[in-house]
Amino acid sequence: MATFRQSVAATIPALRRYARALTRDSDIADDLVQDTLVRALRSEHLFHGGDVRSWLYTILTNLNRNRLRSLARRPALSPIEENDAPDLAGPEAGGRDIERALATLVDDQRNALLLVVLEGLSYREVAEVQGVPIGTVMSRLARARVQIKNYLDGGRPALRRVK
Amino acid sequence: MIDRDSPVTEDELHAYVDGELPADRKAVVAAWLADHPEQAALVASWRAQAESIRAHFGATIDEPMPQRLKLDQIMKHERANGRSWMAMAAAAAFMAFVVGGAAGWMARGASAAAPSSFDVYASEALDAHKLYVVEVRHPVEVPGGERVHMTQWLSKRLGEDLRIPDLQPIGLKLVGGRLLPGPTGAAAFYMYESASGERFTMYCAKTDVPETALRYTGGDQFAAFYWVDNKIAYVISGPADREQLETVTKAAYEQLDKTGTKKL
Numbered sequence: 094m095a096t097f098r099q100s101v102a103a104t105i106p107a108l109r110r111y112a113r114a115l116t117r118d119s120d121i122a123d124d125l126v127q128d129t130l131v132r133a134l135r136s137e138h139l140f141h142g143g144d145v146r147s148w149l150y151t152i153l154t155n156l157n158r159n160r161l162r163s164l165a166r167r168p169a170l171s172p173i174e175e176n177d178a179p180d181l182a183g184p185e186a187g188g189r190d191i192e193r194a195l196a197t198l199v200d201d202q203r204n205a206l207l208l209v210v211l212e213g214l215s216y217r218e219v220a221e222v223q224g225v226p227i228g229t230v231m232s233r234l235a236r237a238r239v240q241i242k243n244y245l246d247g248g249r250p251a252l253r254r255v256k
Numbered sequence: 257m258i259d260r261d262s263p264v265t266e267d268e269l270h271a272y273v274d275g276e277l278p279a280d281r282k283a284v285v286a287a288w289l290a291d292h293p294e295q296a297a298l299v300a301s302w303r304a305q306a307e308s309i310r311a312h313f314g315a316t317i318d319e320p321m322p323q324r325l326k327l328d329q330i331m332k333h334e335r336a337n338g339r340s341w342m343a344m345a346a347a348a349a350f351m352a353f354v355v356g357g358a359a360g361w362m363a364r365g366a367s368a369a370a371p372s373s374f375d376v377y378a379s380e381a382l383d384a385h386k387l388y389v390v391e392v393r394h395p396v397e398v399p400g401g402e403r404v405h406m407t408q409w410l411s412k413r414l415g416e417d418l419r420i421p422d423l424q425p426i427g428l429k430l431v432g433g434r435l436l437p438g439p440t441g442a443a444a445f446y447m448y449e450s451a452s453g454e455r456f457t458m459y460c461a462k463t464d465v466p467e468t469a470l471r472y473t474g475g476d477q478f479a480a481f482y483w484v485d486n487k488i489a490y491v492i493s494g495p496a497d498r499e500q501l502e503t504v505t506k507a508a509y510e511q512l513d514k515t516g517t518k519k520l
Contacts, residue, residue, distance in 0.1 A: 102327050109325070110316040114309065123322060128392045130330050135453045159390045188312040191305070209274055210306035211313055216276055224476075231267050238270070238302050245305075 100145035101133055107146075107212060108153055114207050115157050117192050125160070129153040150212065151222045154204050161200055194244040198237050205233040206241075264288045269295065273302045374465050374489055376439050378473050378482040381459035381491030384436055384445055385478060389455040396432030396447055406433050410444040414462060416488055421458070421508040423448050428456060428504065440464075448504075456494040456504050463489045470505070474498065481505040485512065 108129060112122035129152045133140075140148060195203055201223065208214045208222060220227045264285050271277045272285045289296040323329055388395050398406040403420060411418045413435055420430065428448035436443045438461035446458045468484040474496050481501060482491040490512070492505045 098327060105321065105325055105327075106317040109319070109321075110313055113316045114313040122316075123325060127324055127330070130325065130327065131334065131392045132390075134327075134331060134334060138452060156390055159387060163387060188308070191308040191312050194305075195309070207309070210309050216271070216274070231270060234270055234274075235266065238305060241305050242298075242301055 097137060097140065097145065101149065104146050104149050108149055111207060111212050112153060114211055125153060125156055128156050147218050147221055150208060154222055158200060190245060194241040197244055198240055202233045202237040205230050206237040209234060269299055273299055374463060374468060374484055377461055377489040378480050378491050380439055382478055382480050382493050384459060385457045385493035388447065397434035399432040400430030403430065410435060413442045414444055416462060418444055418460060419512060420446055421511040423507055426503060426507045427451055454495055456492065458508060459491040461489050463487055
């Protein structure tokens with residue numbers, strides 16, 4: 094019992110980081126983490142061994158998917174950017190570019206990329222979190238990387254690549 | 257991007273960047289990249305992406321932890337909400353015990369006819385189920401404690417005298433309800449929760465179909481039983497555990513049948 098809660102507690106900072114990158118908004122990110130923790134504690138009895146960390150990432154990823162779905166049902170409220178092309182200069186330019194590039198990704202691709210490069214999960218762990226085969230994780234990663242590269246190179250979302 | 261007969265695949269390049277390659281392949285890929293500047297540049301760009309992602313979001317981990325994300329804080333709050341961790345486990349066993357005996361009754365559903373337009377209610381209900389069962393803080397509009405008010409309100413909006421089944425005998429507490437847009441007007445949506453936190457929902461909407469047999473639809477995560485009685489479509493959704501869902505459906509069905517959803 095104590096071990097379970099200790100593992101959960103130890104993962105909170107990483108969950109915040111993942112949520113921040115997913116939402117690009119610190120308040121929404123912390124809301125997501127809080128919801129994740131509430132759910133995790135309520136379902137503690139359902140947890141029969143395994144990796145607590147992967148399980149928490151799974152809950153957070155699913156909650157975020159639900160959040161995005163409910164947003165999609167409402168009219169878009171995102172501010173209109175004067176110029177959505179990448180910034181070419183400035184100290185914060187690189188950071189803003191990568192944020193915007195991530196924002197252009199399909200949800201599943203963004204999740205896969207962040208879990209691998211930011212959270213350091215293995216392909217196998219990401220496959221578990223996303224509930225898909227490893228091959229699917231790899232193709233999501235590949236597409237995410239193409240999309241980000243195109244965005245950063247050309248400043249425009251790439252057309253979806255046909256296999 | 258990479259030739260078909262190339263000894264190194266694009267998948268391997270990703271695995272190389274992400275440290276997922278076995279040691280022997282790692283050396284092969286590294287040597288291959290030395291001779292292929294174009295692919296080496298691509299690999300470098302992926303690494304640069306990863307670096308800027310880490311540089312941009314990595315610092316979050318060192319930020320001071322807000323009070324609301326501390327575990328003891330969350331647990332205190334949960335307890336204040338009247339959730340006892342001990343009671344949860346105890347009542348969960350009860351559910352498993354009640355399951356069974358539904359087989360004969362289920363024969364009703366066996367004669368289900370070809371799929372019809374009333375399947376749309378099941379998919380609407382399952383969408384709502386998926387959307388709201390994950391909701392931790394605002395799963396419903398009206399809490400279960402206000403059953404009388406909720407019954408009046410939803411009956412009025414649907415234009416039908418609705419009944420909200422009491423599923424307490426099978427261990428399900430009414431969390432509450434909400435009004436939803438349905439395919440043919442307003443729909444009522446109730447949420448129930450087991451002691452172990454599993455959630456079931458009941459969806460009711462008016463329909464033109466007078467009556468149907470019981471049907472079942474199941475996915476990987478969620479499943480639903482649905483039927484039409486007296487021109488009201490009912491959909492009971494829950495986790496994809498058919499036996500358990502049968503128990504819930506049977507309990508709800510018996511009450512609706514007995515007490516009736518009379519037309520106004």
